[in-house]
Amino acid sequence: METLGKIPVVSLVFLVASLDYVEVPSSQPPANRTTYQLTMKTKIAFVSFCVLIQAVVCSAEDRRGPFTHARRSVRTRFVDQQHISLQLTLDFEQQAFAGRVIHHLIPFQALRELTLDAADMQVRAVQLLGARGQKTELKFTHQSPALKILLPAEQPIGQEFHVAIDYRVSKPKHGLHFVSPDKEEPGQQVMSWTQSEPEYARYWFPCIDSPADRVTSETMVTVPASFMVLSNGTRVATRTNPNGTKTWHWKQVQSHVPYLISVVAGDFEAFEQEWNGIPITSYVPRGRLADAERSFVKTKAMMDFYSKKIGLKYPWPKYAQICVDEYSWGGMEHTSATTLNLGTLHDARAHLDVSSDGLVAHELVHQWFGDLMxxxxxxxxxxxxxxxxxxxxxxxxxxxxxxxxxxxxxxxxxxxxxxxxxxxxxxxxxxxxxxxxxxxxxxxxxxxxxxxxxxxxxxxxxxxxxxxxxxxxxxxxxxxxxxxxxxxxxxxxxxxxxxxxxxVHQGGHPDFDVAWTWNPETKTVRVTVKQTQTVDDVTPLFRMP
The missing domain is CATH 1.10.390.10 (Neutral Protease Domain 2)
Structure with missing residues (x-):
C-alpha cells in the first residue's frame, strides 16, 4: 500500500495470456455469479486489470439518526430466571385481566432485594413460596416500571427460590391487547393476543424483561367456554369450570426468552398439516378456513427446506400460525406459536396477485434464528x-x-x-x-x-x-x-x-467509480476502480472479497 497524504491507494495487476474471453469463476451462489466475456476476432495478447482503490478520509457528517445514546452494556442480572408460571383470567367486557406469576429464580450473588420489570399494573400481593407449600408475605414497593421486593433473608448464591406475584391490569396499552366490536367495526370478532418484543412483556406480567435471560414457561389462561387459548409448547390440559369458563394449560419445557411467551384467545378454525411427526396448525378466525389453506399450504415444504439447510430439524414440538385482528406488525415468531396479521389471509382472487409466502418463511426460520438462539x-x-x-x-x-x-x-x-x-x-x-x-x-x-x-x-x-x-x-x-x-x-x-x-462493526458500503480504456496497439484493457465513499469513524475503506 502506498499512502499519498490522506489518500490510501492500492493497485492490483492481473495478466491473462491469449484469451478469447475472460471469465471470473466463483463458488458463490448463482445470484451473485458474474461472467464477463470479451468477444473479439483478434485474440487479446493480454489484459492488464488495474484496480485503484481510493477514498478520502475526512470528518464524518453526523448522520447517526436514533443512535446517539452513550454505549449500552448487556443488562446486568442479579438472578437467573429459571421458570415462569403464568395464570391469567381474561375479562373481555372490561378489557382487563387478573394475573398470578410464579418465578423460579437462582441468585448469581447473595440477594436480599429482588427487582423485576412491572409496568402499568396494580400489584396486589407478593409471596415467597416454601418447599413444603408455606407462603410468606413479602414487602414490596412498586413505582412503574420497577417492582422492588424485600426478601425475608438473604438468598444464597446458586440456591433456587420461588416468588409469587398477584396483580391486575385494566385496559392495557401494551403487551396484552383486547379486540372487540365498536361503532366503526360492529362485526369485529372478539379476541385477545400478546406482543412483547422488544420490551413489552413487563406490561402483562412482572419479569426480568431481557433477551439475555432464558426460561422455561407455562401458561394457564381462563376464558369464556366458547373460546380457545393458544400458547407456546404443548397443551397439558383443558378444564371446564362451574362458572361457564374454560382454563387452558400450555407448557414450554425448552428454554426461550420472556418476550417470546405468547397467549392468544378467541374463536378459531384450524388448517392442519404435519411434517416428520410435528403438527403444523394454522388458526384463523371462524369463516376464513379456505383462505388459510391458500396462505399456509407451503409451510410444510418450508419446514423441510430449512431443517435440511440448517442441518437441525425444526426444534419445537409443534408449530402454530395464528392470524389475529388489529395486529400492528406483519408477524411475530413466538416460540412454536407464530402470531400473524389477519392481512396474511387473502381470497382466491387476491391470490392471483399476492402471496404470503415471504412472511410465512421469515417467521418460520425465526424459530431457529431468534427463538432457538x-x-x-x-x-x-x-x-x-x-x-x-x-x-x-x-x-x-x-x-x-x-x-x-x-x-x-x-x-x-x-x-x-x-x-x-x-x-x-x-x-x-x-x-x-x-x-x-x-x-x-x-x-x-x-x-x-x-x-x-x-x-x-x-x-x-x-x-x-x-x-x-x-x-x-x-x-x-x-x-x-x-x-x-x-x-x-x-x-x-x-x-x-x-x-x-x-x-458488521462498522457502517456504510463502498461507492465505486469504474472506468476503462482500450489500447488497440497493445490490445490491452485498463480498468480502474475507485472507492469514493467518505472514510470516517463509521465508514471504512473496504477490503473487497
Whole structure:
C-alpha cells in the first residue's frame, strides 16, 4: 500500500495470456455469479486489470439518526430466571385481566432485594413460596416500571427460590391487547393476543424483561367456554369450570426468552398439516378456513427446506400460525406459536396477485434464528433479523427460481440504501436510543446482504458447515456476534476479523467509480476502480472479497 497524504491507494495487476474471453469463476451462489466475456476476432495478447482503490478520509457528517445514546452494556442480572408460571383470567367486557406469576429464580450473588420489570399494573400481593407449600408475605414497593421486593433473608448464591406475584391490569396499552366490536367495526370478532418484543412483556406480567435471560414457561389462561387459548409448547390440559369458563394449560419445557411467551384467545378454525411427526396448525378466525389453506399450504415444504439447510430439524414440538385482528406488525415468531396479521389471509382472487409466502418463511426460520438462539442484547438484533431476512430469500430462490430472488435481493439493497441516506450505523450497535430503533433496514435487508456476501467469501460448502456449527454449539442460548464469528472460524479455519470489522462493526458500503480504456496497439484493457465513499469513524475503506 502506498499512502499519498490522506489518500490510501492500492493497485492490483492481473495478466491473462491469449484469451478469447475472460471469465471470473466463483463458488458463490448463482445470484451473485458474474461472467464477463470479451468477444473479439483478434485474440487479446493480454489484459492488464488495474484496480485503484481510493477514498478520502475526512470528518464524518453526523448522520447517526436514533443512535446517539452513550454505549449500552448487556443488562446486568442479579438472578437467573429459571421458570415462569403464568395464570391469567381474561375479562373481555372490561378489557382487563387478573394475573398470578410464579418465578423460579437462582441468585448469581447473595440477594436480599429482588427487582423485576412491572409496568402499568396494580400489584396486589407478593409471596415467597416454601418447599413444603408455606407462603410468606413479602414487602414490596412498586413505582412503574420497577417492582422492588424485600426478601425475608438473604438468598444464597446458586440456591433456587420461588416468588409469587398477584396483580391486575385494566385496559392495557401494551403487551396484552383486547379486540372487540365498536361503532366503526360492529362485526369485529372478539379476541385477545400478546406482543412483547422488544420490551413489552413487563406490561402483562412482572419479569426480568431481557433477551439475555432464558426460561422455561407455562401458561394457564381462563376464558369464556366458547373460546380457545393458544400458547407456546404443548397443551397439558383443558378444564371446564362451574362458572361457564374454560382454563387452558400450555407448557414450554425448552428454554426461550420472556418476550417470546405468547397467549392468544378467541374463536378459531384450524388448517392442519404435519411434517416428520410435528403438527403444523394454522388458526384463523371462524369463516376464513379456505383462505388459510391458500396462505399456509407451503409451510410444510418450508419446514423441510430449512431443517435440511440448517442441518437441525425444526426444534419445537409443534408449530402454530395464528392470524389475529388489529395486529400492528406483519408477524411475530413466538416460540412454536407464530402470531400473524389477519392481512396474511387473502381470497382466491387476491391470490392471483399476492402471496404470503415471504412472511410465512421469515417467521418460520425465526424459530431457529431468534427463538432457538436469541440475540443477547437489542444491539445484536441482526443475529435475529438478518438471518430471517436472508433465509427468506433462500426459500424464494428454492421455490421461484434465480430471477425472482435476484430481484428480491436487489429490492433489499435499494431499501437499505434509502435508509442509509438518512442515517448510517454499524450492524452491531449499542448506541440505540431505544430498542425499537434497532428494527430498521440495517438489521433486516443490509444484514441479509452481508450474510449473502459471507457465503460468497466462504463458498457454499464452508458456509453451510459454519451455519450448522453456529446452531449446534449455541442452541438454547442467547448469543452475541462473537459467537457467530467463532463458530465460523472453528468450522472453516479461516480468520474473519477483517470481514466482521468492516461489514458488521462498522457502517456504510463502498461507492465505486469504474472506468476503462482500450489500447488497440497493445490490445490491452485498463480498468480502474475507485472507492469514493467518505472514510470516517463509521465508514471504512473496504477490503473487497
Amino acid at each position: 436469541t440475540c443477547k442484547d437489542w444491539g445484536e438484533l441482526w443475529l435475529n433479523e438478518s438471518f430471517a431476512t436472508y433465509f427468506q430469500t433462500l426459500w424464494t430462490e428454492h421455490d421461484l427460481g434465480l430471477d425472482e430472488v435476484t430481484w428480491e435481493r436487489y429490492q433489499d439493497g435499494e431499501s437499505y440504501k434509502s435508509e442509509d441516506k438518512r442515517y448510517r450505523r454499524s450492524l452491531v450497535n449499542y448506541h440505540y436510543n431505544g430498542p425499537n430503533n434497532m428494527f430498521d433496514r440495517h438489521s433486516y435487508p443490509k444484514g441479509g446482504r452481508v450474510l449473502h456476501m459471507l457465503r460468497y467469501v466462504l463458498g457454499d460448502e464452508l458456509f453451510w458447515r459454519a451455519v450448522n456449527r453456529y446452531v449446534m454449539v449455541n442452541k438454547f442460548r442467547s448469543v452475541e456476534t462473537a459467537d457467530f464469528r467463532i463458530a465460523i472460524e472453528d468450522a472453516t479455519g479461516q480468520g474473519l476479523n477483517w470481514f466482521f470489522d468492516q461489514w
